[in-house]
Amino acid sequence: MAKVLEDTSKRVIRAHGIPAPESRVAESGEEAERIAAEIGKAVVLKALVPVGKRGKAGAVKFAATPSEAKELAVQLLGMTVRNFPVEKVLIEERLAIREEWFVSIVTDKIRQCPAVIATTAGGVEVETLIAERPDKVRIHPVDPWTGLQPFEAKEIWSDLGLTGRALTQAADVLTKLYQVYVRYDCTLLEINPLVLTGDGRVMAAASVMAVDDSALYRQPELAAVVESGSDRAWRPLTELEKEMVKVNDADYRGTARYTEMEGGDIGFLCGGGGGSLLLFDAILRSGGQPANYTETGGNPSEEKVYGLTRGVLSKPGVKGLFVAHNITNNTQIDVMARGIVRALRDLGIDTARFPVVVREAGVNDEIGKKIFAEAGVEYYGEDITMEEAARIMVRRMKGE
């Protein structure tokens, strides 16, 4: 899932007929002042960062005048919201709000279909509301083949107590929202709050959109604005992580994912998806501290393994390298060995002083074993378990 910033999600829903305030983006206080002056009314300023609950984090502010907008924009642009530095600010007309509602379309993983979550009791976290006042929330599963029909949208809001113009407008918004959700391959599409204004209009005050990474090939409009790999981190990617995304994207064969950890001294070059989880646990349980997390698998090319190995070893403080996988179905051990050994050689690593422990078994492991052995690397195949290999690695780090 890739998060889409609010300027984009607002533009998309507006283009599909959902009423929302006109929003513009400023990158400086001066720009914010000019935009606020052009709007000519009280404005709201929001940090454009890919995190939720911005209001709570103090990343949403209200300005009555252009000069106040400038001041608040400068404040926001100096902030870091949940590890994301604020580089842009969204500015829009402040709505006169009579009521705050909430509507979201999510993937219901248990029913395996889309689900609409709606409430007219806004201003509270919906998770809390579901737990404490389930009668105030409607959760409506949708048949992925027929989609959400207008009458279903109407029923949802009617059940929540809406009638009159408010009901017909809210039903129209939800029907269109579902169309956007499908049209853009969203994994999440949320309006929070959906507001009833003082003059009786239903409008999207804030929107949240996440799109399916796997569907970006058919969403060229969004592919240009979302960052590859943005779904996998709780903070912006580090320079090294960005480098590793490039290493991975340079070749379609196999995968190489890299996440930097705080501290740690063991370079962790492992796979696959489940194997890395097990091995990371095992290193910790044995008293070691990995410097990073990685997953490689799916038969990566030598170049990809080489690039990933260099990346893992380039993090400051790394004093050893642990290479391990589950017994592989298709990953060629000789190809892995060539990539790793070449990286060790190019970085001038002396395996007598810098422990390298390998546990690799699978396709072509006899050849792989020879390549590792010739490079002075401590190699194991299926003679030991994954956890035994992790314990050996930790012992070598202690000089044992």
Added chain:
Amino acid sequence: MGILLDAGSRILVQGITGREAAMIVRHTLDYGTPVLAGVTPGKKGENVHGVPVYDTVKEAVERHGVNTSLVVVPPAFALDAVLEAIRHGIRLIVVTTENIPQHDTMRMLAAARKANVRIIGPNTVGVIHPGLRLKLGSIGGDNPDRCFVPGPVGVISRSGGMTAETSWMVKRAGYGVSTSIGIGGDSLIGTNIRDLLELFERDDETRAVVTFSEPGTSFEEEAAEFVRQGGFTKPWIAYVAGRFVESMPEGTVFGHAGAMISGSFGRPSGKIELMRSVGAYVPESFDEIGDALRRALGG
């Protein structure tokens, strides 16, 4: 017999002329599993390692009576391939394709539920029954015997690679597997742990089950509930990898796409507690699986 695959399985490969599919077909035939037909649009009349290729599933069913399909097509074509298989009466569909758009997967699974067709995957390494030397998918690669030998243990894994390693641990302990299944690394899949426990309960060959789990999803919670209701009564050894993920900031994905934790949902500690509460043995370390099996099976 065996769960999922048995002597009545008549196998089709959709997307058979692709590079990956052709390799899987070669390994599958070498292992001794008959592959009766393949489908690739426009390639009718060709053959892949001797397996005849047709343009449509309809023709393959008419000519060979196939009832089981392995889908090895690119993500953009996976939904259509599965719908075609369902339309023509295929009963078991193993979907290897990774990165299928989520909206397509929801439709695929809804269509299968409606037609009462079983889907394994998507994003699965496949299924193997070493007793009958039947395999479907890349499982085992070019040397299935390395990890998969016949025996009384059922293996269910959320990780493809760990399907092999877990089965190898069973072999190392002196046992073998009845059927091993990689259920797929995604959170939206056709057949989950609970569903397979139900099949293993009825399978006379299976005397115990080992599962390999990761953070995220509610598969373990649903399986535990099934055991609580008495649906599965054989020994269950359940390993959960990725406990460290709980100490990482929320929203980070380690491992497979299905491995995301959100709030209290999908936490390894919660899964472990629940599974233990219904009598599953959840080892602290993966290496304990051998001892646990010996205790469960004796000998």
